[in-house]
Amino acid sequence: MDTDDLGKDRVPRKRRKMQRITMADVAKLAKVSPSTVSLYLRKPDAVSPAAGREIARAIDHLGYVPNLVAGGLAAASSRVVSIIVPSIRNAFFAETVSALQAELTSEGLQVLLGHTEYDKEQEEALVRTALSWAPAAIVLTGLSHSRDTRKLLKAGGIPVLEMWELGGDPLDMAVGFLHPRVGASAAEHLLSKRRRNLAFLGARMQEDHRAAQRAEGFEEACRKGQAASWSVINHPGAATVEAGAILLNRSLQQNPQLDGIACSNDWIALGILFECQRLGVAIPDAISVVGFGDLDFSASCIPSLTTIRPSGDLIGKEAARLILSRIRAAAPPLPAIIDTGHVLIERCSS
Amino acid sequence: MDTDDLGKDRVPRKRRKMQRITMADVAKLAKVSPSTVSLYLRKPDAVSPAAGREIARAIDHLGYVPNLVAGGLAAASSRVVSIIVPSIRNAFFAETVSALQAELTSEGLQVLLGHTEYDKEQEEALVRTALSWAPAAIVLTGLSHSRDTRKLLKAGGIPVLEMWELGGDPLDMAVGFLHPRVGASAAEHLLSKRRRNLAFLGARMQEDHRAAQRAEGFEEACRKGQAASWSVINHPGAATVEAGAILLNRSLQQNPQLDGIACSNDWIALGILFECQRLGVAIPDAISVVGFGDLDFSASCIPSLTTIRPSGDLIGKEAARLILSRIRAAAPPLPAIIDTGHVLIERCSS
DNA sequence: TCATTTCATCGTAGCGCTAAGATGCTCGAA
DNA sequence: TTCGAGCATCTTAGCGCTACGATGAAATGA
Numbered sequence: 001m002d003t004d005d006l007g008k009d010r011v012p013r014k015r016r017k018m019q020r021i022t023m024a025d026v027a028k029l030a031k032v033s034p035s036t037v038s039l040y041l042r043k044p045d046a047v048s049p050a051a052g053r054e055i056a057r058a059i060d061h062l063g064y065v066p067n068l069v070a071g072g073l074a075a076a077s078s079r080v081v082s083i084i085v086p087s088i089r090n091a092f093f094a095e096t097v098s099a100l101q102a103e104l105t106s107e108g109l110q111v112l113l114g115h116t117e118y119d120k121e122q123e124e125a126l127v128r129t130a131l132s133w134a135p136a137a138i139v140l141t142g143l144s145h146s147r148d149t150r151k152l153l154k155a156g157g158i159p160v161l162e163m164w165e166l167g168g169d170p171l172d173m174a175v176g177f178l179h180p181r182v183g184a185s186a187a188e189h190l191l192s193k194r195r196r197n198l199a200f201l202g203a204r205m206q207e208d209h210r211a212a213q214r215a216e217g218f219e220e221a222c223r224k225g226q227a228a229s230w231s232v233i234n235h236p237g238a239a240t241v242e243a244g245a246i247l248l249n250r251s252l253q254q255n256p257q258l259d260g261i262a263c264s265n266d267w268i269a270l271g272i273l274f275e276c277q278r279l280g281v282a283i284p285d286a287i288s289v290v291g292f293g294d295l296d297f298s299a300s301c302i303p304s305l306t307t308i309r310p311s312g313d314l315i316g317k318e319a320a321r322l323i324l325s326r327i328r329a330a331a332p333p334l335p336a337i338i339d340t341g342h343v344l345i346e347r348c349s350s
Numbered sequence: 351m352d353t354d355d356l357g358k359d360r361v362p363r364k365r366r367k368m369q370r371i372t373m374a375d376v377a378k379l380a381k382v383s384p385s386t387v388s389l390y391l392r393k394p395d396a397v398s399p400a401a402g403r404e405i406a407r408a409i410d411h412l413g414y415v416p417n418l419v420a421g422g423l424a425a426a427s428s429r430v431v432s433i434i435v436p437s438i439r440n441a442f443f444a445e446t447v448s449a450l451q452a453e454l455t456s457e458g459l460q461v462l463l464g465h466t467e468y469d470k471e472q473e474e475a476l477v478r479t480a481l482s483w484a485p486a487a488i489v490l491t492g493l494s495h496s497r498d499t500r501k502l503l504k505a506g507g508i509p510v511l512e513m514w515e516l517g518g519d520p521l522d523m524a525v526g527f528l529h530p531r532v533g534a535s536a537a538e539h540l541l542s543k544r545r546r547n548l549a550f551l552g553a554r555m556q557e558d559h560r561a562a563q564r565a566e567g568f569e570e571a572c573r574k575g576q577a578a579s580w581s582v583i584n585h586p587g588a589a590t591v592e593a594g595a596i597l598l599n600r601s602l603q604q605n606p607q608l609d610g611i612a613c614s615n616d617w618i619a620l621g622i623l624f625e626c627q628r629l630g631v632a633i634p635d636a637i638s639v640v641g642f643g644d645l646d647f648s649a650s651c652i653p654s655l656t657t658i659r660p661s662g663d664l665i666g667k668e669a670a671r672l673i674l675s676r677i678r679a680a681a682p683p684l685p686a687i688i689d690t691g692h693v694l695i696e697r698c699s700s
Numbered sequence: 701t702c703a704t705t706t707c708a709t710c711g712t713a714g715c716g717c718t719a720a721g722a723t724g725c726t727c728g729a730a
Numbered sequence: 731t732t733c734g735a736g737c738a739t740c741t742t743a744g745c746g747c748t749a750c751g752a753t754g755a756a757a758t759g760a
Contacts, residue, residue: 022716033740038718048738063505068482069422070716073745078419080462089448094439101438101465110479112430113463115451129460132418155413241650267646274652296617300591302624372746383710388748398708420746423715705758715748723740730733 021062030058041066072134081323082112082130083139084123086208091295092265092312093141096163099316100139107324109136116141118207124149131156137323142210143168159326163319164312165210166339173326173336175318179210182308182342183217186262186290187225189306193288193350195260196228201247201272202264203239205232211239211264214292218262229255239264244271245278259287260350266291266298269305273349288350303348314340371412380408391416418460422484431673432462432480433489434473436558441645442615442662443491446513449666450489457674459486466491468557474499481506487673493518494559509676513669514662515560516689523676525668525688529560532658532692533567536612536640537575539656543638543700545610546578551597551622552614553589555582561589561614564642568612579605589614594621595628609637610700616641616648619655623699638700653698664690 027034032051040047040055047055058064072078081104085093101111112133114126124146130138131152137159143166145153153160153171160172167178183200190198200219205212215232222230233251235243247268251258263269269291276283283289283303291298291307298305318338326336377384382401390397390405397405408414422428431454435443451461462483464476474496480488481502487509493516495503503510503521510522517528533550540548550568552561565582572580583601585593597618601608613619619641626633633639633653641648644659668688676686 020716024716034716035718035741036739039739042718046738051738063502065478065481065502067423067484067716068479069419069428069484070745071718072419073417073423073747074716074718076718076745087448088438088451089441089444091439091441094444097463098437098439098465101463105464105476108479110483111463113447113451113461114455115448126455128415129418129458131415133460134417134419152413152415241647245650270647271650274650277652297591297620300595300621300624302627370746374746384746385711385748386709389709392748396708401708417746420715421748423717424746424748426715426748701760703758703760705756707756708754710753711751713748713750716745718743718745720743721741723738725738726736728733728735730731 020067021064023064023066025062026055026058026064029062030054076134077136078134079108080110080112080133080135081137081139082114082133082135084114084116084126084130085141086118087115088113092164092293092310095312096316096319099313100320101316103317103320104323109327118204120144120146120149124152127152131158134158136327137161139163139319139323141165143170143174144209145171159323161319161323163315164310165213166337167213170335170337173319173322175315175322175338175340177310177340177342178217179213180217180220182292182310183214183219183262184221185308185342185344186214186292187218187221187227187230189290189344189346189350190260190262190288191221191225191227193260193284195288196226197255197257198222198227198230198260198262199251199255199258200230200232200262200264201235201244201251201268202232203235203237203243203247203268205234205264206236208239208264214262214264229257231255235268239267241267241271241274244268244273245275246271248272248275260290261287262290263292266293266295266305266307269307269349270297270301273301273303273305284348284350290344290350294345298345299347306347306350307345309343309345311340311342370417371414373414373416375412376405376408376414379412380404426484427486428484429458430460430462430483430485431487431489432464432483432485434464434466434476434480435491436468437465438463442514442643442660445662446666446669449663450670451666453667453670454673459677468554470494470496470499474502477502481508484508486677487511489513489669489673491515492560493520493524495521509673511669511673513665514660515563516687517563520685520687523669523672523686525665525672525690527660527690527692528567529563530567530570532642532660533564533569533612534571535658535692535694536564536642537568537571537577537580539640539694539696539700540610540612540638541571541575541577543610543634545638546576547605547607548572548577548580548610548612549601549605549608550580550582550612550614551585551594551601551618552582553585553587553593553597553618555584555614556586558589558614564612564614579607581605585618589617591617591621591624594618594623595625596621598622598625610640611637612640613642616643616645616655616657619657619699620647620651623651623653623655634698634700640694640700644695648695649697656697656700657695659693659695661690661692 116123162174165176200215294309466473512524515526550565555562641657644657648655
């Protein structure tokens with residue numbers, strides 16, 4: 001049939017013809033209206049069992065996949081939680097993200113991930129795009145953000161959760177612990193082992209200000225305790241096993257009396273263990289070592305590592321709990337702050 | 351009559367009054383039409399410099415944040431790439447995701463993350479939700495998926511990329527390497543070191559079938575080479591340092607002649623290093639060890655680890671490259687397959 | 701000179717869904 | 731019989747944006 005002849009009547013614009021199966025198709029097949037399908041999908045109990053069965057059958061038959069983009073637009077909020085961490089390669093954040101995601105996924109929420117590489121401007125850009133998705137919530141790492149980031153988030157009216165750090169002034173919710181206390185615990189432990197010449201060895205502390213906070217807490221405890229000498233040494237690169245070896249050599253050079261080391265994380269501690277083995281320095285006889293993180297290897301290495309466990313997993317779980325309760329209940333924005341604390345695990349390296 | 355009718359029901363429905371700043375607000379302030387603003391945002395070169403300046407100023411002044419949800423709906427495709435990996439805690443995938451994301455973010459694409467925990471049904475559920483977002487592309491790990499997953503993806507009409515594995519029949523694009531070849535390389539290397547009683551120690555191989563493939567390649571090479579004896583031992587739990595210790599003890603018990611070990615990854619290898627130190631077994635004199643992964647610590651541990659580097663980073667970069675070219679060019683769906691290969695790095699443990 | 705092309709800009713119809721309010725329908729009470 | 735209440739279901743108006751096609755002005759050609 002030649003439709004061109006009838007071309008004078010209003011031709012519907014050619015539009016990208018998504019052949020996708022829509023809710024209307026399901027509705028037609030189930031012999032109900034689209035809104036009943038929508039209702040069924042959101043609150044199955046609100047439709048009659050008979051209609052529900054029909055709809056379920058139609059969905060199954062057609063292989064219907066709801067379009068969450070359209071849903072998000074209509075509902076002015078999407079089933080997405082945006083998580084922004086410094087780096088997903090970092091075992092700490094990988095653990096937290098993993099736990100958080102497991103909890104959120106089971107509630108039908110998706111995770112939109114971003115990493116800042118410890119760059120505040122990058123973070124701001126990520127927050128901006130995250131907001132473009134009208135997420136159900138935004139999770140950030142730490143309490144320190146650029147002024148514009150704070151402004152964006154305050155204007156956004158979206159639940160915000162800051163994790164892995166406490167002690168400052170959270171935008172909304174916060175789950176984490178006090179990093180200065182971690183540094184202090186390490187120092188106090190070393191002092192209790194009659195170590196008097198201490199050092200805090202950290203990496204990337206110019207950017208990772210949580211590590212810097214641990215160093216500060218360490219120094220503070222040294223000052224208050226009976227330490228004879230103490231210092232903080234930073235390696236500008238990433239916190240790796242190699243960095244640990246470099247840091248150990250620098251610190252021994254600086255103070256041959258050194259007998260107690262706290263590390264900004266367990267990778268560095270492991271590097272120190274290896275380097276001491278290489279140098280013939282006995283651990284813990286000559287030097288006690290305390291790590292941070294309680295990573296996978298910390299219990300199994302030689303000697304096993306005394307370390308401080310921050311519970312990245314618990315942070316993720318608690319964060320998920322707060323977010324879910326906020327999303328469900330639309331609770332008033334009372335600042336919910338959860339301190340997950342830290343635990344010093346004494347093993348053979350101290 | 352008409353006027354009566356009009357008069358009485360002109361009550362506009364109360365609607366969630368999003369106070370959000372929209373493109374129309376920007377357009378009004380910049381004294382252009384909304385579509386010009388949209389055009390400017392998508393193709394800045396297509397509008398006149400003068401109009402562009404005005405629009406940019408208006409955006410800045412209002413603090414306008416585009417609504418990507420609406421954009422995605424209108425354009426029938428969102429600026430999101432969905433990445434599904436077994437576990438983000440695994441350093442391999444963390445590395446790849448990180449690289450992939452860095453590349454995609456710089457092109458304005460977001461990453462929607464999911465993890466399957468090596469469960470095919472979980473993967474199917476994730477693919478389903480991923481499709482609900484009408485993503486610009488979907489990235490999966492491995493070539494092996496449930497039948498429904500394959501069906502969903504083929505029907506989706508969305509670019510699909512499978513990574514970290516080659517050798518099978520990809521759905522669309524694939525970036526990875528041949529795992530059997532990795533196992534074979536390890537075996538050949540051990541044989542070249544005059545090791546004759548070999549073992550492949552792996553973890554979670556009932557689920558991680560890429561590790562199982564490496565084991566198969568290892569056995570195949572043993573069979574073809576001059577190996578006197580060989581075996582494959584699996585630890586059902588996760589691939590950790592602890593698992594390495596357990597596996598070493600089991601394999602020594604099984605074959606005290608053992609003089610060459612290949613591991614399904616470097617964590618296990620590290621566990622073997624520690625356990626050998628504990629048992630007083632000299633590496634590489636008594637036993638040669640080859641790992642897989644070339645992780646952070648592999649060059650620095652004692653002895654430094656001979657290992658096979660799979661280049662998770664490169665996989666991520668190449669994957670991003672393929673996806674971007676596909677999105678931009680809407681190229682015909684010729685299967686693009688990239689082999690990133692692997693490199694054996696000889697160090698002191700063999 | 702007028703027709704044609706080029707270019708920036710505009711008007712507007714959806715994209716697929718949600719949610720407020722409207723509409724029936726059934727049932728019990730008046 | 732009438733009236734509401736209670737409930738399932740439907741109608742409809744957007745959500746904010748993109749992309750198609752139209753418009754009008756300037757540039758070019760014959």
